[in-house]
Amino acid sequence: MLAGPQVTINRPAWISSTGGGHRSSARSPHLQRRVTPSAIAAPPKHSTPPAKAEIFRSLEGWAADNVLPLLKPVEKCWQPQDFLPDPTLPAAEFADEVRLLRERTAELPDEYFVVLVGDMVTEDALPTYETMLNRTDGIRDETGSSPSPWAVWNRAWTAEENRHGDLLRTFLYLSGRVDMVMVERTVQYLIGAGMDPGTENDPYLGSVYTSFQERATFVSHANTARLAKEGGDPVLARICGVIAADEKRHELAYTRIVDGLDGEGRRAQEFVCGLAQRIRRLQERADEKAKKKTEAEAVKFSWIFDREMVL
Numbered sequence: 640m641l642a643g644p645q646v647t648i649n650r651p652a653w654i655s656s657t658g659g660g661h662r663s664s665a666r667s668p669h670l671q672r673r674v675t676p677s678a679i680a681a682p683p684k685h686s687t688p689p690a691k692a693e694i695f696r697s698l699e700g701w702a703a704d705n706v707l708p709l710l711k712p713v714e715k716c717w718q719p720q721d722f723l724p725d726p727t728l729p730a731a732e733f734a735d736e737v738r739l740l741r742e743r744t745a746e747l748p749d750e751y752f753v754v755l756v757g758d759m760v761t762e763d764a765l766p767t768y769e770t771m772l773n774r775t776d777g778i779r780d781e782t783g784s785s786p787s788p789w790a791v792w793n794r795a796w797t798a799e800e801n802r803h804g805d806l807l808r809t810f811l812y813l814s815g816r817v818d819m820v821m822v823e824r825t826v827q828y829l830i831g832a833g834m835d836p837g838t839e840n841d842p843y844l845g846s847v848y849t850s851f852q853e854r855a856t857f858v859s860h861a862n863t864a865r866l867a868k869e870g871g872d873p874v875l876a877r878i879c880g881v882i883a884a885d886e887k888r889h890e891l892a893y894t895r896i897v898d899g900l901d902g903e904g905r906r907a908q909e910f911v912c913g914l915a916q917r918i919r920r921l922q923e924r925a926d927e928k929a930k931k932k933t934e935a936e937a938v939k940f941s942w943i944f945d946r947e948m949v950l
């Protein structure tokens with residue numbers, strides 16, 4: 640095998656393990672690791688037999704009737720601006736709205752913002768997810784503007800999701816509570832790194848995976864909504880709440896796709912969605928262990944200006 644040039648991938652920037660100076664972690668050479676191109680260039684897996692991919696193609700009419708109605712018309716969708724200070728106001732009034740936003744977030748702890756940034760960067764890696772959908776056999780968008788109902792769904796789903804990261808990003812920027820440069824670097828690392836969820840370009844596995852991730856994002860956004868309300872920011876609570884509602888609707892769509900298929904897909908979905916319960920049990924066990932520890936571990940997060948968070 641020919642040895643190609645090595646590619647350097649930096650460790651994600653959101654954790655500063657060294658406790659060094661502000662914004663130093665992304666540049667520290669000891670945080671870099673090297674991977675060979677062969678690890679990156681593994682041949683794509685296409686585990687879907689042609690007959691199965693054909694089933695998806697043959698279900699285009701079914702998708703048009705059962706999946707596309709779960710999209711919301713653009714004119715009925717909320718937009719990020721609906722929840723943000725209005726920049727068309729006179730400067731002083733706009734500044735007042737920003738001031739109020741900052742006052743509302745003042746009581747929310749740093750830990751809350753670490754989670755909210757986690758949610759935001761997850762949403763902002765949307766190019767990775769659309770790329771994943773468009774690698775999928777039987778449902779990919781063959782031209783970029785294909786009229787196939789699967790492709791129409793993929794594009795419209797992406798467009799709906801795009802509002803999530805936009806809204807959270809702008810809110811976080813205005814709040815002044817997080818280090819935007821470090822957050823933005825994280826997003827750049829994340830998209831640059833890509834993601835292989837192991838779904839092998841298989842539309843069954845892809846739909847199962849996506850229904851699970853929609854549920855996971857629903858749970859996370861719903862939790863940040865509740866905590867924002869308890870922390871005294873009803874606007875942020877609404878923001879996280881409307882995003883959570885989108886995720887729930889998306890989960891319904893992907894679940895409907897899996898349910899519309901055969902028992903194999905359904906069994907796989909039940910297994911994956913049952914993981915949430917198992918992960919919760921693991922978390923409870925980890926929490927109990929952490930309680931028994933005499934010393935809690937403090938970790939510095941670059942997203943909150945290298946302040947420490949106790950884990």
Ligand SMILES: [Fe+2]
Pocket residue numbers: 762800803856886
């Ligand atoms: Fe989302």
Ligand SMILES: [Fe+2]
Pocket residue numbers: 800853856885886889890
């Ligand atoms: Fe979603």
